[in-house]
Amino acid sequence: xxxxxxxxxxxxxxxxxxxxxxxxxxxxxxxxxxxxxxxxxxxxxxxxxxxxxxxxxxxxxxxxxxxxxxxxxxxxxxxxxxxxxxxxxxxxxxxxxxxxxxxxxxxxxxxxxxxxx
Amino acid sequence: xxxxxxxxxxxxxxxxxxxxxxxxxxxxxxxxxxxxxxxxxxxxxxxxxxxxxxxxxxxxxxxxxxxxxxxxxxxxxxxxxxxxxxxxxxxxxxxxxxxxxxxxxxxxxxxxx
Numbered sequence: 001x002x003x004x005x006x007x008x009x010x011x012x013x014x015x016x017x018x019x020x021x022x023x024x025x026x027x028x029x030x031x032x033x034x035x036x037x038x039x040x041x042x043x044x045x046x047x048x049x050x051x052x053x054x055x056x057x058x059x060x061x062x063x064x065x066x067x068x069x070x071x072x073x074x075x076x077x078x079x080x081x082x083x084x085x086x087x088x089x090x091x092x093x094x095x096x097x098x099x100x101x102x103x104x105x106x107x108x109x110x111x112x113x114x115x116x117x
Numbered sequence: 118x119x120x121x122x123x124x125x126x127x128x129x130x131x132x133x134x135x136x137x138x139x140x141x142x143x144x145x146x147x148x149x150x151x152x153x154x155x156x157x158x159x160x161x162x163x164x165x166x167x168x169x170x171x172x173x174x175x176x177x178x179x180x181x182x183x184x185x186x187x188x189x190x191x192x193x194x195x196x197x198x199x200x201x202x203x204x205x206x207x208x209x210x211x212x213x214x215x216x217x218x219x220x221x222x223x224x225x226x227x228x229x230x
Contacts, residue, residue, distance in 0.1 A: 006159075034217045034218075036220075042222065043204065043220040043221055043222040043223055044160070044204070044206075044218075044220045045220075046217040046218070046219065049217050091157070093159050093160075095217075095218075097216075105150065105162055105165055106150075106162075106218065107162075108159040108160055108161075109159060110158070110159050111157070111158065111159045113157065
């Protein structure tokens with residue numbers, strides 16, 4: 001089945017540094033990738049939608065200059081958290097749409113636990 | 118905007134049946150999903166409903182009523198491994214292309230022996 005590989009699974013960084021999270025679609029082309037954030041005991045919140053070769057669309061309240069999204073190829077999308085602060089500590093998950101893959105759903109990466117100290 | 122409500126926590130007994138309800142308000146409804154999520158892991162797909170009625174898949178069934186903005190997930194023959202959070206998520210039409218999901222806060226299901 002369609003698999004999205006997300007790395008790293010866990011990262012600890014110092015406040016003020018940047019962290020890059022990668023999501024790769026392994027056996028299909030992901031035209032659209034969604035990025036979610038999940039705080040403890042909270043639901044997944046959609047941060048942005050990225051389409052290959054174009055600028056990402058950010059949800060209201062999400063700073064596009066802080067959360068840089070690049071979707072330069074059909075198999076790779078990256079999220080960079082710039083100048084990270086402790087309040088950015090969260091669980092970040094990517095998800096690819098399976099439209100065009102003969103399915104109506106989505107496949108999720110395994111998530112990245114970011115801790116900013 | 119969109120609003121999705123589901124109970125925060127439920128407790129059930131191993132071998133029994135449990136129903137998790139979800140109500141939603143959205144414009145341009147284009148499908149409702151149920152996911153299972155264990156702590157610290159990504160959600161895994163359970164079911165999808167876009168038309169009214171019941172979809173059965175082994176021990177799991179999901180029901181949708183679009184006129185009532187209501188869905189439920191039914192879990193039968195509960196097992197200890199079913200202890201997890203269950204997320205109700207709605208997709209809305211956004212004028213073409215793939216659309217992101219709006220998730221409810223999740224129902225934490227505790228299975229007791």
